[in-house]
Amino acid sequence: MYRAQEFAKLAGVTVRALHHYDRMGLLKARRSQAGYRLYSDNDLARLEQIVALKFIGVPLKRIRGLLERKGDPLDGALRAQRRVLEGKRLLLDRAIAAIVEAEQTMRNGQAPETAALKKIIEVIVMQDNRNWMDQYANDAARAKIDERRKLWSPELQERVSRQWVELIAEVEAAAEHKEDPAGAHAKELASRWKLLVEEFTGGDPDVAQSVKNVWADRANWPEEAQKQAQPFRITPEVWGFIQKAMGAGKG
Amino acid sequence: MYRAQEFAKLAGVTVRALHHYDRMGLLKARRSQAGYRLYSDNDLARLEQIVALKFIGVPLKRIRGLLERKGDPLDGALRAQRRVLEGKRLLLDRAIAAIVEAEQTMRNGQAPETAALKKIIEVIVMQDNRNWMDQYANDAARAKIDERRKLWSPELQERVSRQWVELIAEVEAAAEHKEDPAGAHAKELASRWKLLVEEFTGGDPDVAQSVKNVWADRANWPEEAQKQAQPFRITPEVWGFIQKAMGAGKG
DNA sequence: CCTCAGGCCTGACGCTACGTCAGAGTCAAG
DNA sequence: CTTGACTCTGACGTAGCGTCAGGCCTGAGG
Numbered sequence: 001m002y003r004a005q006e007f008a009k010l011a012g013v014t015v016r017a018l019h020h021y022d023r024m025g026l027l028k029a030r031r032s033q034a035g036y037r038l039y040s041d042n043d044l045a046r047l048e049q050i051v052a053l054k055f056i057g058v059p060l061k062r063i064r065g066l067l068e069r070k071g072d073p074l075d076g077a078l079r080a081q082r083r084v085l086e087g088k089r090l091l092l093d094r095a096i097a098a099i100v101e102a103e104q105t106m107r108n109g110q111a112p113e114t115a116a117l118k119k120i121i122e123v124i125v126m127q128d129n130r131n132w133m134d135q136y137a138n139d140a141a142r143a144k145i146d147e148r149r150k151l152w153s154p155e156l157q158e159r160v161s162r163q164w165v166e167l168i169a170e171v172e173a174a175a176e177h178k179e180d181p182a183g184a185h186a187k188e189l190a191s192r193w194k195l196l197v198e199e200f201t202g203g204d205p206d207v208a209q210s211v212k213n214v215w216a217d218r219a220n221w222p223e224e225a226q227k228q229a230q231p232f233r234i235t236p237e238v239w240g241f242i243q244k245a246m247g248a249g250k251g
Numbered sequence: 252m253y254r255a256q257e258f259a260k261l262a263g264v265t266v267r268a269l270h271h272y273d274r275m276g277l278l279k280a281r282r283s284q285a286g287y288r289l290y291s292d293n294d295l296a297r298l299e300q301i302v303a304l305k306f307i308g309v310p311l312k313r314i315r316g317l318l319e320r321k322g323d324p325l326d327g328a329l330r331a332q333r334r335v336l337e338g339k340r341l342l343l344d345r346a347i348a349a350i351v352e353a354e355q356t357m358r359n360g361q362a363p364e365t366a367a368l369k370k371i372i373e374v375i376v377m378q379d380n381r382n383w384m385d386q387y388a389n390d391a392a393r394a395k396i397d398e399r400r401k402l403w404s405p406e407l408q409e410r411v412s413r414q415w416v417e418l419i420a421e422v423e424a425a426a427e428h429k430e431d432p433a434g435a436h437a438k439e440l441a442s443r444w445k446l447l448v449e450e451f452t453g454g455d456p457d458v459a460q461s462v463k464n465v466w467a468d469r470a471n472w473p474e475e476a477q478k479q480a481q482p483f484r485i486t487p488e489v490w491g492f493i494q495k496a497m498g499a500g501k502g
Numbered sequence: 503c504c505t506c507a508g509g510c511c512t513g514a515c516g517c518t519a520c521g522t523c524a525g526a527g528t529c530a531a532g
Numbered sequence: 533c534t535t536g537a538c539t540c541t542g543a544c545g546t547a548g549c550g551t552c553a554g555g556c557c558t559g560a561g562g
Contacts, residue, residue, distance in 0.1 A: 036528080
């Protein structure tokens, strides 16, 4: 039986954190007659698991669910969490790259401050155009896509990118208004979608399949993982609608 | 003159964000007779700067300060922010590495769940021992330190690491209790500090100087950057105290 | 002139994982 | 019995908005 401070030191957390976990039901303590929290070695084991999951960025509510084994398998959680972290890392790398560019701009130019800030914007937009779809493909497919995209002019890239954004917005609207996925408008959207995928993947069926797999997989991520992830461009609703529209178009 | 929604789309933010910036005085809008917010092209330029700085993770309050040029030079802010982000990236990488190890443990073992979580803890602790000081050294010094540390047994590493932690805690306490930096206790702390630095750097003065530079530099970071950074192990107070103690010991 | 959709406003609460008081009780040692 | 170290329970603060709720404004069509 440990008291709060002693126990907290054992696991490298603060007493206040223990209070927090206690109140939210993540790690409940026994109490002494005076109301002091008392912790056992079993509690220590649990706390260490909590710390481990917290370290990799799993939200406390989800940790509670995981540790209570309500059908939430750990391996899936780890995979999802890894994807979340990799998404964050991508953003971090972009931000750092943008800073580096801005710093160089400041060293070179003589109208430094505003120019440097503009440079950051520029880098963001550029990276966004260059990478905005990469997260949906696996390594092999990404390589092929990159290869292919080298052949495109910046203007073409820009145009295709904008077409995607518009199309996705339209599909989103259609899904939200509960349009008929077998209707004429849906069919038109589906065919535009197919065309863009072909253009994007160069008609390579392997690449197309890879992109499709990742989209479908991502649509099935647990909601909590999605919330932590970067802003979605292709939501499950969009994906579901377009799948139905394609199926309806074919069948 | 743009109204809220239109203006927000121009810069890729939400109307709610504009409200927020308005209220906190970061981007104040003119108002129509009906009380509607009205934005100009000048406002757009400012908003774009805000977005740029926000993208690289600068807190809004600091952005306000930077844009009002109260003696806050942009280049320093960029450097500081880059360090902050690099710190975060280090943590992210460690977390991802921990997940990868845990996943492998799950695939290999047959008592998977608890074993996997233990593995995460293990990786954390190991990385912490291996890296806990690396952040304070530059690349060249880091290489030398790494080289040298390969010669150490894990037990020795563990022992040295623990000695550092203890010593820093003692110095922190001494600084907090405002002990005399020229007193006997302070001198003893200073000599222990010197010994550990020598042990750690292998007596190489270049490495020692590099480590010292980084510590001193970091102690001078703006408070806001420090808050964003990882938990400090060597605080400015600790650093200041030990510097005084060493100076007092010599002079 | 009226209406109705869509845009706009101002509160005000919610979210994450605790930090940080404030006021008050508990425990062990001297 | 005092003192110092520890503990407890509220309750507010943090960053950057998201998300209602309740109500006003505007502009196109009838």
